[in-house]
Amino acid sequence: MADAVIIGAGQAGIQAALSLRAMGFDGRVRLLGDEAAAPYQRPPLSKGFLLGKVAESELLLRSAHALSGQAIEWLGQTRVRRINRPGRSVETDTQRFSYDALIIATGGRAHRPEIEGASLQGVETLRSIDDALRIRSELAPGKRLVILGGGYIGLEVAAASTQAGCKVVVVEGASRVLCRVAPPALSQFFEKEHRARGVEIELSSTISRIVGTDGKVSAVELESDRVLPADIVLLATGLIANDELAVTAGLPCNRGILVNEWAATEDPRIFAIGDVAVQYHAQTQAWVRMESVANAVWQGKMAASCVTSSPPPLPELPWFWSDQFDIKLQIAGLSHPEDEIILRGDPGDAKFCMFTARNGVLTSVSAVNSPGEFLVAKRLVAARRDLPLAALRDRSVALKQYLLD
Ligand code: FAD
Known part of the structure; x- marks a missing residue:
């Protein structure tokens, strides 16, 4: 039996809480968030919600009722002011919560x-x-x-x-x-x-x-x-990571909380996930802070798997989507401005895939209005193997053909 405390009840925080339960964690799970609303998704805020096509209730990731049904103690309007590492507790203005495992999922604020x-x-x-x-x-x-x-x-x-x-x-x-x-x-x-x-x-x-x-x-x-x-x-000039709690607690930070591939900070009891976490990325050999739902979800699962000693989630390419007018963009992988570009389809038709490659290996794909091809292209990028790159331009050959070769 152990107590887990999660600071920040956003996309990453709720994922960690749900995954802890799904992975059999039977201690207390406290999800402390400073917003009044139950955990909600942000992507529609700049898309359908602005247009009135998505209702406020549809933003919710889980209702307060559903959370308590899974024995997740969600406390809204609860701002954590301090992490007390020697005492293994976090403090608000009026309360103190002890932890055996602490997950920081405080996201960021608009610059x-x-x-x-x-x-x-x-x-x-x-x-x-x-x-x-x-x-x-x-x-x-x-x-x-x-x-x-x-x-x-x-x-x-x-x-x-x-x-x-x-x-x-x-x-x-x-x-x-x-x-x-x-x-x-x-x-x-x-x-x-x-x-x-x-x-x-x-x-x-x-x-x-x-x-x-x-x-x-x-x-x-x-x-x-x-x-x-x-x-x-x-x-709309970017995001500042909410890493102040970690900085004050003496955890290494550099525009976000530094974590290893298991989302762990240098303190083995403390994890950081989502927009606030800066993780070493082997492919690009760089420290990367991702701002995406996919990353928040994956790191939430990763932290929960460490806390419960469960198998880690399968590795996943970083991926992201954006909707603008009637254009759906899906991106997977990480590109570098100097990467080679391989265009599949005609941007004039507003339906195409753009691959990037370095040293003959695919690094990313950006798919515009091509969700079917995106799913296959994502697997090709993840495979990181030799491919006839120039041939990818030919739309008469189905992408899945290259998965078989
Ligand atoms: P958040 O969801 O921001 O949650 C962090 C929570 O912690 C917040 O509720 C915050 O108030 C709380 N908190 C902070 N400090 C404290 C404290 N001291 N005590 C208690 N609580 C605290 N991603 C995509 O993949 N695709 C998209 O199309 C997309 N569109 C987006 C559109 C918008 C308008 C925005 C804002 C983001 C979008 N994103 C998109 C990014 C995505 O929403 C984020 O990557 C994701 O929400 C990160 O989750 P998180 O839990 O790390 O942070």
């Missing part, structure tokens, strides 16, 4: 760049249900939205708010959208698709100041001196 006017009403970030509800209440035909940051969240909100009738400008500091996360050719595809649907994109550009009237945002000024009228400004 807020220091820009004059960033505290005006109508300047938003998007991470939680409350953020999404505020933004959604402002979206209406004719409203002007300026988004700083052309990453996935920025582009998804651009797509949803354009569909809601807003006039949208995306301001991106780099020379292409999705600069950190996609090969250049994929960036060009998404830029073209957004522009074709009326989204204005300002590349190599940044906001110098946000201007307001009566405390409410009214415009943004770009460094080029261009002034964009705005009813809403979304700052």
